[in-house]
Amino acid sequence: MPVTYDLVKTISKVLYERSLKSVPDDTVRALHRSLAIETNELARTNLEMMLKSIEAAGQRKCLICADSGVPQYSVKIGTRVVVEGDIRKAIADGFGELVETIDPPILEHITNPLTLERGHKGKDVPLVDFDLVYDADYIELICSPKGLGSGQWADLQIFSFPALEVIEGYVMECVRKAGSQHCPPVVIGVGIGGTFDYAAKIAKEALLRPLGTQNPDPFLAAMEGRLLKAVNETGIGAMGTGGDITAFAVHVNYAAGHGFTPVAVCFNCWINRRMSARIFNNGTVEYY
Amino acid sequence: MDEGYTIECPLTEDRARKLKLGDMVYLNGEIIITAGLSSFKRIIDFAESGKSLPVDLNNAALLHLVNYNRRTAEGKPEVLYLNPTTSTRFNQHMPSIIRMFRLRAVGGKGGLDMECARAMKETGCVYLSFLGAGSPFLSSSIREVISVDWNDLVTTYRLVRLRVEGLGPAIVSIDSHGNSIYENVRLGLEERFPHIIDSLCAAGTKGKK
Numbered sequence A: 001m002p003v004t005y006d007l008v009k010t011i012s013k014v015l016y017e018r019s020l021k022s023v024p025d026d027t028v029r030a031l032h033r034s035l036a037i038e039t040n041e042l043a044r045t046n047l048e049m050m051l052k053s054i055e056a057a058g059q060r061k062c063l064i065c066a067d068s069g070v071p072q073y074s075v076k077i078g079t080r081v082v083v084e085g086d087i088r089k090a091i092a093d094g095f096g097e098l099v100e101t102i103d104p105p106i107l108e109h110i111t112n113p114l115t116l117e118r119g120h121k122g123k124d125v126p127l128v129d130f131d132l133v134y135d136a137d138y139i140e141l142i143c144s145p146k147g148l149g150s151g152q153w154a155d156l157q158i159f160s161f162p163a164l165e166v167i168e169g170y171v172m173e174c175v176r177k178a179g180s181q182h183c184p185p186v187v188i189g190v191g192i193g194g195t196f197d198y199a200a201k202i203a204k205e206a207l208l209r210p211l212g213t214q215n216p217d218p219f220l221a222a223m224e225g226r227l228l229k230a231v232n233e234t235g236i237g238a239m240g241t242g243g244d245i246t247a248f249a250v251h252v253n254y255a256a257g258h259g260f261t262p263v264a265v266c267f268n269c270w271i272n273r274r275m276s277a278r279i280f281n282n283g284t285v286e287y288y
Numbered sequence B: 001m002d003e004g005y006t007i008e009c010p011l012t013e014d015r016a017r018k019l020k021l022g023d024m025v026y027l028n029g030e031i032i033i034t035a036g037l038s039s040f041k042r043i044i045d046f047a048e049s050g051k052s053l054p055v056d057l058n059n060a061a062l063l064h065l066v067n068y069n070r071r072t073a074e075g076k077p078e079v080l081y082l083n084p085t086t087s088t089r090f091n092q093h094m095p096s097i098i099r100m101f102r103l104r105a106v107g108g109k110g111g112l113d114m115e116c117a118r119a120m121k122e123t124g125c126v127y128l129s130f131l132g133a134g135s136p137f138l139s140s141s142i143r144e145v146i147s148v149d150w151n152d153l154v155t156t157y158r159l160v161r162l163r164v165e166g167l168g169p170a171i172v173s174i175d176s177h178g179n180s181i182y183e184n185v186r187l188g189l190e191e192r193f194p195h196i197i198d199s200l201c202a203a204g205t206k207g208k209k
Helices: A005-021 A025-037 A041-060 A087-101 A164-178 A196-208 A218-232 B013-018 B037-048 B094-101 B114-123 B135-141 B181-207
Strands: A072-078 A127-133 A138-143 A155-160 A186-193 A247-255 A260-268 A275-280 A285-287 B005-009 B024-033 B061-063 B065-071 B077-084 B105-108 B126-129 B142-149 B159-174
Touching: A005 A087, A005 A138, A005 A275, A005 A285, A025 A041, A025 A247, A041 B135, A041 B159, A072 A087, A087 A127, A155 A164, A155 A196, A164 A186, A164 A218, A164 A260, A164 B181, A186 A196, A186 A218, A196 A247, A196 A260, A218 A247, A218 B181, B037 B094, B077 B135, B077 B142, B077 B159, B094 B114, B114 B126, B114 B159, B135 B142, B135 B159, B159 B181
Parallel strands: A072 A127, A186 A247, B005 B024, B024 B061, B061 B105, B105 B126
Antiparallel strands: A072 A138, A138 A275, A155 A260, A186 A260, A275 A285, B024 B159, B065 B077, B126 B159, B142 B159
16 A cells, blocks of 8 residues: 555644644653753753643643744655655655644744845745655654754854864854853754765754653764763753753764865754654655 | 732833743733744834834833634634744844833744843843743633734734733743843853863763773
8 A cells, every 4th residue: 555645644744733733752751851850940940841841732732832933844754665756846745735724823934145135935945855765664754843943053063174173163052152142051963074065964963852761872872971071061051041951962972074174053942843644555644 | 839819911111020930920901922033024114113003012011932822713813822932033023012012021932142131131020931832721721812913914923912811820030120040150160161061071081992
């Protein structure tokens, strides 16, 4: 039985709506963990308000943030999956249907960068990237709408044969630049190496990794621990009014490249907006 | 969590000056909200050319809150939800606006810079920090949509006058005496930053294979 256009369209819509009206379970757990150790009174108040906001959104089925973001989907196609129809179009139509039907309606955030005109549609939107998963019999859809609050602080710089200290120092410069403005506690995704585009891609993949998971590479795991400690020593805290927890996690990916080394850094704000599903050949859907 | 207290908007200068850094407040009364760079530019253009604004901003609470507004079937304005946006985007325009209209409260999330704080000290104005992604509880405070102006602009850029009850909690993050929690956090970060980088480098060198 193939994965159909209709199913991909429906799941695209469902994932977007869920990402706007709820917060991923791993992130709720990270908020509770933060509250258990935070010592700054204002930060504790902010963390408590965050939990209250999640609870209220669940009760009222409303949007957690008014910024519904730029629609972005990552699609991973299993090499054993059978597809019927145009997946790209199914995702675009799923988002289109969401815009027509979601209650409450979402704001017109999609912006033409040349004219600054805003609407619910635009060139190349929804932004979709594709990848393959060897031997899998499913399609994985990851919906991660990116809002302005955290989206504007992502950065990328290219170094020449950088020492590790230079790379880590640059990550810290990005944190310093964002300061109080990206709705912390944040998740930080770092991509090192490859090429300009590849570093950004793997930084984004790092960002999407579930919170609380250990990086399988011990070298990167140590680097993540070191950077998280450094980020939390900045004292920026929840919502930037001071505190012990500025980031829930720093996730790092790398790829081999040439002597020029791009380093990409991106952020997710405290709601850590991303929802995923796998659609299998037999028609079953697993959300996570 | 601190219980906080309620303040009536628009604030008097005396009341604004008595608000302390770190206080948690809930807003009752009238506020004006908008969240677009083009809205702030237009406010300044109007004021500088002597054109009257569709709402009275004098002594007002002008907040950087995004909102979804529309007309009901009967033609009445309604606001479905609201949420703070990053105020620092408006750093450039806020000092003029704060001084021109002697604003008593501004707010949003992420703070404003010290140039804005200086303008606020002059006029008697505070910055209120709302929770980013706090829309579910912030939106429930809307009691009346008094007016929506500049309908040629997209919904978030319009000038919206609301009557609210219990909007908050909000934290007084810049007071009317030149003190700013954001600046304190920034200065603390700047002081610690060289040490943080040194420790990071030392730890990284140790961890090298």
